[in-house]
Amino acid sequence: MRKKFIAGNWKMYKTTAEAVAFAKAFKRLYADAGADAEAGVCAPFTQLAALKDAFAGSGVKLGAQNVHFEENGAYTGEISAPMLKEIGVDYAIVGHSERREYFAETDETVNKKLHKLYEYNILPILCVGEKLDQRDAGKAETVVKAQVEKDLSGLLPAQIDLLVIAYEPVWAIGTGRTATPEQAQEMCAFIRRTVASLYSAAAADKLRVQYGGSVKPDNAAEILGKADVDGALVGGASLVPEDFIRIVNFSANA
Ligand code: PGA
Secondary structure, rough: OEEEEOEEEEEOOEEEHHHHHHHHHHHHHHHOOOOOOOOEEEEEEHHHHHHHHHHHOOOOEEEEEEOOOOOOOOOOOOOHHHHHHOOOOOOOEEEOOOHHOOOOOOOHHHHHHHHHHOOOOOOEEEEEEOOOHHHHHHOOOHHHHHHHHHOOOOOHHHHHHEEEEEEEOHHOOOOOOOHHHHHHHHHHHHHHHHHHHHHOHHHHHHHHEEEEEEOOOOOOOHHOOOOOOEEEEEHHOOOOOHHHHHHHHHHOOO
């Protein structure tokens, strides 16, 4: 049975003081809630060390939002996997559509980043998803399949067991326009079938596939109730502890 995993993606929000205040409040809520799901927060690099301390003992997982694919080198402004490992992060988001769109992330660099993260036992949250014109042209599955195939290239079956893939239709991110629960289920199931054909049914069965794109406290239960939706990657609604706990505890809102 796959445990649902709700990860917050804070993007470029919060100072470290604000992040620590969130952690203190959220830790209490999470402890009281008898949570339905594993929870995690993917924060800006500057906040990670303070959050590691602030979340200590809570079970809340900590993630970065990006990583460089090289070990070290002359890459001004970049952060490497060993640097993240030293802080003790559990996860790193790779291939978010904002990085693909604004920072020239390609399937090739995404693939290299996945390999580097596994070398350091940091688990990737790989983001894939189609744009609106691609969905309208009936190409959502083709686009997502190509991303999954290229991004996972060369990974071993044991690595796939630990992977999280976030299906994030680009048209639903930050727009308030959520995919319907049926669309989310369809695409998450499609991603699982794609992984089954690349690896095995057993690996696909362990893989956790999140949905992301305008997940809010009020729509979480319906989306997370779907069989192949194993969690959510939550942007805006992960910034406020009282909102985020309602998503983590989605069944209470069902
Ligand atoms: P959103 O962002 O929940 O604000 O739509 C989701 C994401 O970008 O991961």
